[in-house]
Amino acid sequence: MIAVIIPAHNEARRLGRCLKSVKTAVDQAQQAGHQVEVVVVLDSCTDSSAAVAKRHGVHLLHIDARNVGTARRCGAAFMLRRGARWLACTDADSQVPPTWLLSQLGCSAEVVCGTVHVQHWQPWQTADLRKLYRSRYQAQEGHRHVHGANLGICAAAYERVGGFQPLPAHEDVQLVADLQASGARIVWTARHSVATSSRRDSRARDGFADYLAGLQAHLM
Structure with a gap:
């Protein structure tokens, strides 16, 4: 079975679009003969994220950790x-793109690290910021970016290294580092890029939103 794991903290505004895209990817994988299940890990949510997730018929886990590493770890477990x-x-x-799951499996690897791209830049994110971001990002085969938004792991390799650590940030980077140290076969690909938000209100400190803010500060 293929598992899709999505941590969420007060994401009612965006979660529906995420789950709609995941459903398309799930449908393609199921048409190819794969069983797929989706879980949303609702971490300390005080908005209507749970109601949004329920409408999409996915598994729900409720935790109160306010920690993305813990949320991913609970979802994986x-x-x-x-x-x-x-x-x-x-x-x-x-x-995620429609081919997301099938593309991950098609890499024939234990770990698949994919790229992300910004779908809609915000008005405050200037042309100079966008240029700087693109100059520092390698959207190509063999890149070395790690994103929890676009990551696939063989369950056996995941369990071998002890899984996601309960870190408030960079839990994805730590997991991939642990997998590399274990000798796992890793593919770094740009073939199934995931569209991510260029939001200013970060849900995880030192995450993508804070990275963009840091680039903006560099330009000032």
């Missing part, structure tokens, strides 16, 4: 107990 053999991770403010 839940799906492993259900028999998952592949873990596909994305974020609640992101939208």
Whole structure:
């Protein structure tokens, strides 16, 4: 079974778009003969994220950790107990392409690190900021970016290294580093880029929003 794991903290505004894109990717994988299940890990949500997720018929986990590493870890543990053999991770403010799951499996690897792209830049994000961001980002095969919004892991390799650590940030980077150290076969690809938000209100400190803010500060 393929498991899709999505952590969410007060993401009612964006979660529906995420789950709609995931459903399209799930449908393609199921048409190819794969069983797929989706779980949204609702971490300390005080908005209507749960109601949004329920409308999409996915599994829900409620935790009170306010920690993205813990949320991903809980989601993975839940799906492993259900028999998952592949873990596909994305974020609640992101939208995956239709071929996302099949492309990950097609890489024939233990770990697949994909790229992201900004779908809609915000008005405050100037042309200079966009230029600087693109100059520092390698949207190509063999890149070395790690994004929790676009990450696939073989369940056996994941369990071998102890899974996501309960870190408030960079839990994805730590997991991939642990997998590299274990000798896991990793593919770094740009073939199935995930659209992510250029939001200013970061849900995880030192995440993508804070990275963009740091680039903006560099220009000032």
